[in-house]
Structures are given as C-alpha cells and as structure tokens.
Amino acid sequence: MDCIFCKIIKGEIPSTKVYEDEKILAFKDINPMAPVHVLVIPKEHIPSCDGITAQNSAVVAHIFENIPEIAKKCGCTNGYRVITNCGDDAKQSVKHLHFHILGGKSLPENMG
Numbered sequence: 001m002d003c004i005f006c007k008i009i010k011g012e013i014p015s016t017k018v019y020e021d022e023k024i025l026a027f028k029d030i031n032p033m034a035p036v037h038v039l040v041i042p043k044e045h046i047p048s049c050d051g052i053t054a055q056n057s058a059v060v061a062h063i064f065e066n067i068p069e070i071a072k073k074c075g076c077t078n079g080y081r082v083i084t085n086c087g088d089d090a091k092q093s094v095k096h097l098h099f100h101i102l103g104g105k106s107l108p109e110n111m112g
C-alpha cells in the first residue's frame with residue numbers, strides 16, 4: 001500500500017519520533033503550524049475517523065491515553081489543541097488516521 005505514514009512506521013521514510021510503543025507512533029510534522037506540531041498515529045492502517053469501528057477503537061483510546069504525556073514532553077506546558085481532519089471538506093491530505101497536537105504558543109481561536 002502506498003501510504004506515507006505506513007512507510008514512516010516501517011522506517012522507509014525518516015521522521016523525528018517523539019514517542020513510540022507497540023501500537024502507536026508520534027513524530028514531528030514536517031511542515032509545523034505551531035512551535036509544537038506532532039502527529040500521533042496508530043501503527044495499524046486506519047484511513048481516517050470514518051474507519052474507526054468497535055473492532056479497532058481501542059487503539060484510538062490508547063492514543064488519547066498517551067496524548068497528555070506526549071504533549072507535555074514536547075513542550076506544551078500551557079495547553080494544546082488536538083485535531084483530526086477527515087475527508088475532503090476537512091482537507092485530509094494523508095489517508096492514514098492521525099491526530100495533530102498543536103501548541104507551544106497561544107493558538108488562534110478560529111477553527112474555520
């Protein structure tokens with residue numbers, strides 16, 4: 001499958017990893033929108049939020065169980081934003097479920 005994030009998981013594309021365990025990976029976004037911009041992904045290929053089911057949702061819970069520690073480790077000491085884009089209207093560009101952690105500054109209020 002031609003998926004950039006699956007290639008990052010396999011080490012075929014380099015990334016700056018900030019957290020990894022058997023189920024998930026967190027790495028710095030290549031085009032940061034804030035001083036802290038990290039992507040958290042399941043190692044299992046799930047295309048987007050639309051692909052979350054009762055069978056695979058445990059990994060999503062696992063991601064959220066780890067987000068506070070990842071955010072703080074990366075420097076979000078005064079809050080952070082978690083975003084996932086799903087589908088064309090949201091401009092999802094990589095079709096592997098990922099959660100953006102944004103922080104390290106006071107973020108704009110407008111979400112679109």
Ligand code: 5GP
Nearest residue numbers: 004015027028029030031085091092093094
């Ligand atoms: P989306 O627009 O799908 O929500 O977000 C995809 C994100 O992946 C973008 O913020 C983009 O900068 C990031 N990205 C795309 N390709 C790569 C890559 O090869 N390495 C890293 N670290 N980030 C990437």
Ligand code: ZN
Nearest residue numbers: 003006045096
């Ligand atoms: Zn993938």
